[in-house]
Amino acid sequence: MKTSLFPRLVNGPFGDPGLFVGLRWQGRALQFDLGRLGRTEPGELLKISHTFVSHAHMDHFMGFDHLLRLFLPRDAVLNVYGPEDFLARLGARLAGYTWNLTDDYPLAIVGHEVRPEAVTSATFRAATGFVPERRSERPFDGVLLDEPALRVSAAILDHKIPCLAFALTEKSHLNVDTAVLERRRLQPGRWIDALKHAIRTGAPDDQPIAALARTNGAIEEERFSLGSLRELVIESRGQKIGYVVDTLYSPGNERKIVDLVGNADLFYCEAPFLEEDVEQATKRHHLTARQAGLLGRAAAVRRLEVFHFSPRYEGRADQIYAEARAAFVGE
Ligand SMILES: [Zn+2]
Ligand SMILES: [Zn+2]
Numbered sequence: 001m002k003t004s005l006f007p008r009l010v011n012g013p014f015g016d017p018g019l020f021v022g023l024r025w026q027g028r029a030l031q032f033d034l035g036r037l038g039r040t041e042p043g044e045l046l047k048i049s050h051t052f053v054s055h056a057h058m059d060h061f062m063g064f065d066h067l068l069r070l071f072l073p074r075d076a077v078l079n080v081y082g083p084e085d086f087l088a089r090l091g092a093r094l095a096g097y098t099w100n101l102t103d104d105y106p107l108a109i110v111g112h113e114v115r116p117e118a119v120t121s122a123t124f125r126a127a128t129g130f131v132p133e134r135r136s137e138r139p140f141d142g143v144l145l146d147e148p149a150l151r152v153s154a155a156i157l158d159h160k161i162p163c164l165a166f167a168l169t170e171k172s173h174l175n176v177d178t179a180v181l182e183r184r185r186l187q188p189g190r191w192i193d194a195l196k197h198a199i200r201t202g203a204p205d206d207q208p209i210a211a212l213a214r215t216n217g218a219i220e221e222e223r224f225s226l227g228s229l230r231e232l233v234i235e236s237r238g239q240k241i242g243y244v245v246d247t248l249y250s251p252g253n254e255r256k257i258v259d260l261v262g263n264a265d266l267f268y269c270e271a272p273f274l275e276e277d278v279e280q281a282t283k284r285h286h287l288t289a290r291q292a293g294l295l296g297r298a299a300a301v302r303r304l305e306v307f308h309f310s311p312r313y314e315g316r317a318d319q320i321y322a323e324a325r326a327a328f329v330g331e
Pocket of ligand 2 (some may be wrong): 055057076159
């Protein structure tokens with residue numbers, strides 16, 4: 001399947017959990033969990049517009065400082081989502097530094113706290129020393145971010161504390177038919193992004209689009225109506241990615257996970273323990289590799305990628321992959 005979502009784990013399976021998803025059509029990125037981020041290029045991290053933190057255990061949130069350090073001098077808005085009590089924790093992290101020289105820094109961090117009944121948002125601006133302001137609240141309907149091209153949904157799972165699981169859905173994928181492009185003597189370029197954006201946002205047929213046309217060997221900008229360019233674009237089903245970490249294997253959690261990540265193309269699921277240590281896993285409200293495989297199977301996902309392995313299994317990663325795989329395919 002063609003897709004514009006490019007996901008990759010930011011650390012190895014034994015490292016801190018974190019998923020970076022590049023969005024090709026916009027030159028930006030989404031980040032799920034903020035553990036150690038040092039292995040990702042700063043230029044890549046600076047593409048992040050929204051980060052989704054499952055919960056504030058240290059291995060999922062300590063990378064926030066790393067991100068803040070990079071974004072501090074930037075004219076940017078960084079959105080950070082997290083579970084119950086998240087605004088207080090985010091505020092406390094920001095209050096841990098001195099901000100007397102940032103009056104003219106334009107950076108704003110918008111925190112969003114997700115609870116069963118509501119999502120509460122607050123803005124923390126560098127210019128005012130990151131004191132929270134502009135608090136607002138909306139009912140939580142399962143959707144955190146809804147844009148023309150993508151949606152991020154969440155479920156609140158039980159990890160002895162509320163822990164967020166996420167699904168990222170590309171609403172539809174728009175491809176350019178190169179044969180039509182060729183026939184109409186049009187040249188690929190940035191204008192294709194504008195064309196796709198116009199289609200995604202439901203712009204009217206008479207909206208002008210400045211395309212690059214080849215005339216007598218020269219390439220020139222030429223205006224077309226959106227309607228006359230629609231034949232260039234083929235629409236296909238988008239990709240869906242699921243992300244579940246730090247959760248208990250329980251009927252309640254299973255139901256929420258299946259609802260959230262059902263039919264995903266790619267399912268990132270934690271597998272900290274082997275089934276031989278299921279008691280330990282249950283005590284710590286974590287999954288075993290077998291349970292991760294069963295969840296992937298129940299949710300009918302196409303591909304399962306397990307990660308967030310406990311360091312106790314260092315050197316035994318193959319065993320974890322094999323156990324998850326066996327449960328996933330139903331052996
Ligand atoms: Zn964890
Ligand atoms: Zn945890």
